[in-house]
Amino acid sequence: MAEHSVVFDLADQAVRVNTGTLLSEAAQLAGVEISQPCGGQGRCGRCAVQVVTGSARRRSTLRLSPEDIANGYVLACQSVVEGDIEVVVPPQEKIERRLTTDRTAAEVTVPTWYDFDRDQSIHRLNLTINPPSMDDQTDDWGRLQTTLRQHTGIGDLQVSLETLRKLSNVLREGDWTVTLILDSLSWDCANCPARLIDVLPGQVTEETPLWGVAIDIGTTTVTVWLVDLVTGEVRAQASEYNGQISRGEDVISRIIYSGKNGGSQHLRALVLETINELVERACKRVLADPKDIVKANIAGNSTMMHLFLGIPSTSIRLAPFVTVVNHIPTYLAGEVGLAIHPNATVDCLPGVASYVGADISAGVLSSGMDDTEKLTLFLDVGTNGETVLGSREWLVTCACSAGPAFEGAGVTYGMRATKGAIEEVWINSNTLEPTYRVIGGIKPRGLCGSGLISLLAEMFMTGVVDKGGHINTNVDSKRIREGEHGPEYVIAWADECAGGKDLVITYVDIDNLLRAKAAIYAGFSVLAESVGIPLESVEQVLIGGSFGKYINVEKAIQIGLLPDMPWERFKFLGNTSVRGAYFGLLSIQSRENIKAIASRMTYIELSADNTFYEAFMSALFLPHTDLNKFPSVEVMLEKNGNPIKTSVEKGG
C-alpha cells in the first residue's frame, strides 16, 4: 500500500500514512486535535478542514456546501488520503462562523424599489404660512389647508380634535412655520383625504428620524422592528414571548380563555403590555421616544389580531370557523392602545381565513413567492403551521395546529433563540455523549427550536430514540436514565448549566415535538395532494417563522419536519411576517400587494375531511411511517448501521 505525506498547518512536521487513512486519523498521528462531536459519522460538519495542496477522497459531503467543496473543504472524519497533501485546520471560531448564520439582529436591507417620495404614505413637510391680518382673517385651519394645497396640491385634510386643539399654539409658537406629518392613504378608504397625524412648531431637518414600527404578533413570540421612515432602515429590533402565553400556549386555548368573563380584556392587556414594552426597549436602543412613532403595521395570525383588538374570537374556534374580520380598517394608536403617537396610523394587515392570517399574507409578500414563476412551497413554522403553495399564477393555502414546541414552549427546557439557548447538538454515535453550541457562548439555559430539531435528529440517528420517539433505555449510557416523568436523556449536567440543574429531554417533550413536526408535514403534503401536485415538483421551499432561519435542513429532514429534497431548494427567510409588515409600512405598493395576496389565496379547510388526520398519524414517526418518502435518511441510517432497526427490534 502506498504511503503518503500529510502536512497539517498546525503540526511541527509531516506525518506519513497509507492510502485510505482517514484524515482524522492522520491528524491524531500528527498531534493535531480536530473536534468530532458526532463521533466521526460525518453528521456534524465540525471536523471540516481545507486541503490546500493535493486531494483527499470525500466519502460524504453531507455537511458541506457547494462553496465549501469548491474551496477544498473536506470533512476529516469522512475523507481518506490518496496522495501527498497539505491541510489547513481552521480555527474553531472560523468553523463556528461557517456553520452559523449571523444571529445579530437580522440585517434587513432597504428594498431596492423603495422610493420615499413616491411610495410612502407618511409624509413630513415643512410649511411656512402667511400670518393672519385685519385684511385676511381666515381661520387657522383654513389657512393651513390653503397653504398646503398651494405647495403640494393636497387638498382637504382629516384632523383629530386633539390636533385642532393644539393647532393655534403650534402655529404661533413656530412663528407660522410648522412641520406637518401626514398619512396620505387610509387602507380602507382610497378616496379619503390625507390625515394630519401631527403638526409641530418650526422646521425639522431631513436627517431627523421619522419613526415607524413593524410588529409581528406571534402566538408565542412578539417581534418589533423600529424603522426610520426617512431612510427605510430598521434601526432596532426586539422580541419577546407573547405575554398571553401564560393564558394558553396555542390559539385554541387563548380563544377559550378569551370567552371567559373578562378574558378578552385580559388577553388584550397582556399582548399590549408585551408590544408596548418591546417598542420601548427598541426605542431606548436608539434614544427614540415611542411617542414619535407615527405609523404601525401589524401582522399576526387571525386569532392574535382579534385578541389584540379585543374582537371576540369565539367563531374562529367553532365550525364553520369564521373570523369576525379579515380586512381590518385602519385605526389610530390611541384607539387600539398602542403607546406610540396617539394619532399614529395603525394598519393591521389583512388575513385570509381563521387559520391563515395576516402573518401569512405578509409572509408571502416578503418571500416573493407571489411574484415568481417557480412552483414554491412556503412554510411558516410557528405555533400554527401555515402552508402556501403556488407561484405568480395561483396560491393555495392551509393551516394546521402545530403547537408551540418549536418556539420552545411546551418543552421542559425549551426557550426562545436568545443567549443561553443551545442551538445545535451533536451526539457521538459511539459514546452517546453530546456536544452543543450555545448562543452567546455562555452556560446553557435550555434549547431553542433549532437546538431541539438538532437534538431530536441526533438522538434518532444515534439510536437514543426509536422511530416512535421512545428513549432507548436498553442502551448503556449514564446520559439515559429514568426521570420523574419516565425515561430522559441528559444534554448537559447541572455544573455545566446556568440553571444549576441537569438539562434533560423527556418523552413528553419529544412527543410534543413529534406532533408539531407531524402537523406541519401533514399540512403541506395534504395541500400539495389537494391540488394534485407531487411534492417533488416543488422548485423551492421557503421557510418563514422566527426560528426558521437557524434550522439545519439536514436534521429537519432527518426528523421528517421538511420534505426530503436537495438542500439547495430550501431557503430560510426568518420572520417573514414582520418583514412583510415592514415592507407594508414603507411602501404603498407593497401594502397593495399584501391586500391582493390576501384576496388571491384560496383557503383549503383541512378539517373538512379525514385526509389531514391520516397524514398526520403517518407523520407521527421519525422521520415517517413510510421511509420511502425519505430516501436520503434511509441511506444515512443504512450507513450508520440502522439504529432504527436495532432499537425497533429492541423496543418490539
Next chain:
Amino acid sequence: MAEHSVVFDLADQAVRVNTGTLLSEAAQLAGVEISQPCGGQGRCGRCAVQVVTGSARRRSTLRLSPEDIANGYVLACQSVVEGDIEVVVPPQEKIERRLTTDRTAAEVTVPTWYDFDRDQSIHRLNLTINPPSMDDQTDDWGRLQTTLRQHTGIGDLQVSLETLRKLSNVLREGDWTVTLILDSLSWDCANCPARLIDVLPGQVTEETPLWGVAIDIGTTTVTVWLVDLVTGEVRAQASEYNGQISRGEDVISRIIYSGKNGGSQHLRALVLETINELVERACKRVLADPKDIVKANIAGNSTMMHLFLGIPSTSIRLAPFVTVVNHIPTYLAGEVGLAIHPNATVDCLPGVASYVGADISAGVLSSGMDDTEKLTLFLDVGTNGETVLGSREWLVTCACSAGPAFEGAGVTYGMRATKGAIEEVWINSNTLEPTYRVIGGIKPRGLCGSGLISLLAEMFMTGVVDKGGHINTNVDSKRIREGEHGPEYVIAWADECAGGKDLVITYVDIDNLLRAKAAIYAGFSVLAESVGIPLESVEQVLIGGSFGKYINVEKAIQIGLLPDMPWERFKFLGNTSVRGAYFGLLSIQSRENIKAIASRMTYIELSADNTFYEAFMSALFLPHTDLNKFPSVEVMLEKNGNPIKTSVEKGG
C-alpha cells in the same frame, strides 16, 4: 249733535251717545268694563273690540294688524261713535291669544321639500344575511358588507372598533337578521365611505323613532330639539341658561376665563353639562334614551363652538381676531363628550368669522334670506348682535357685542322667557301705574327680554324715563323712588311677586338695555351704510334669537332697537339657529346650503374704523339722538304731549 245707539253684546241694553263719544266712554256708560292698561293712549291694544254693525272712526290703529282692521276691530280708547253700531267685546283670554304668539314649544313643521329617502344622511336598514358555512367561510364583516352592497349598492363602510367588537354577537343574537344605522355622508369628506353608526340584532319597525338632536349653543341660552329622523318631527324641546354664564356673561369674558389655567376644560365641562342635561330632559318627555340619538347638528357662535370643543379661543379676542377653525370636521359624540350614542355623528355647522358663527349661517338658511330676491335684513338679537344684509345675490354680515341684557342677564330682575316672566308691560300715562302680563299667568319672578323692551318703551312714552334713560324723580308717583343703587321704578310690589320682594328696574339695568339696543342698531345701520344701501330700502327685516319671537315691534321701535319701518316688514322667526341646525340634521341639501352660505357671506369688521363707535354713541338714546330717524315715534310723542321734552326740560 246727533245721538247714536251703541249696543254692547255684554250689556243688557243699548246706550245712546253723541257723535264723537269714545267707544270706551260708551262702554263705561253701558256698564261694560274694558281693560285700558295704558290709560287710554292707544298703546297697549288691550281695549280692542269688534264692531259688527255700523262703523266707528279710528283715531289710531297702531296696535291693530291689517287683519284686525279688516275684521272690524277698533281700539275702544281710540275710536269715536259716528252712527248706530253694535260692538262685541272679546273675552279677555281671546285678547291674550290675539296679542300673544303661541308660546307652547314653537311648532316646527317638517319642511315640504323634506324627503327622507332622498335627502337624509342617516339611514336605517334591515338586512338579512346568509349565515356562514363550511362552504362559505367569509368573515362576518366582509359578509355584512357584501350583503349590504347587494341590497343597496353601498360599498365600503367605515366602522368603529367598538362596533366591530360587538358585531359577531349581534349577528348571532339576531340570527343573521340585523338593523344597520348608517351615516352616508361625512361633511368634511365627500368621497369617504358611509359610516356604520350601529348594528342591532333583529328588525325594527319603520314606526320606531330614530333620534337626532339639533342644538343651539347660545352664549346665554342653550336650546335642544329632539327630532324623530323618520318623520322629521320635533318631538321635544328644552332650553336653559348656558352653564358657562357663571364664568362670564359675554364671549369676551368667557374667552378670558378660558385662557386661565384649566379654564378651557372647565368651560367645556360646564356647557357639556348643560347640553347633556337638556338632552336628557327632552328625551324624558318622550320616553327616549339619549343613547339612541344617532346624530347631532350643532350651531352656535364661533366662541361657543371653540369652547364646546375645547379649542383655544384666545385668537378670537385679539387682533386680527381669527378663529382656529370655521369649518369644523365631523367628530363622534364620544370624542366631543356628548352623552348620546358614542358613535353618533356630531356635525358642528360652519361659521364665517370670529364674530359671525355657525348660528348665523344656520340662521340665514332658516330665515330663507339666501333664497329670496327681496333685500333682507337679518338680525340675530342675542348676546352678540349679528346682522346679515342681502338676498339671493349677495350677503354681507357684521357683528357687535350687544351683551346679554335682552336675554335677561345683566339686569337685576331679568330672566329667560319662562313661567313667571313678565313679557309685556303697560304703564298708565295718567297714573304711571303699570299692568303686566306674566307667562303662565302666575305671580311674576322677573322680566324676560320682550318684557324689558315693553317696560322701557312704556317708561319712555309715559315720561318715567327721559331720552337718556334716566328715571324722572320729579314725577309724583310712589312707583318712582330712591333705591340702593339710585332711582328705581317699581313694576310690582312684594306681595304681588313670587320672590316676596318689590320687582324694580334701576338705571344700571336701563343702561345695560340701552347699550344692548344701541349696539344692535349701530350694527345694522353701519352695515347698510358700508354697502351704500339706505335702511329704508330694506324690504323685510327678519329677526332671529330665542326671545325675538315675542318682541312687540312698536315698542322695539320706540326704544330704537329696530329701525322705524312699517310693521309688516318685520317678521320674527324665533330661534333661527336651532332651526337651521334642525334643517341641516334632516336634509343633505340644507346642510350643503348652510356650507354655501358660510362661504358666500362677506364679513365686515366693525372694529376696523370709528364708524361703528360713532353710530353706537348716537344710538345710546331713546329712541336715538336723531329723532328724524324715528318719525313714527316722533308723531306718537307729539300726540302724548311729548313727555320727552317735558322730562328733558325737567332733567336739564
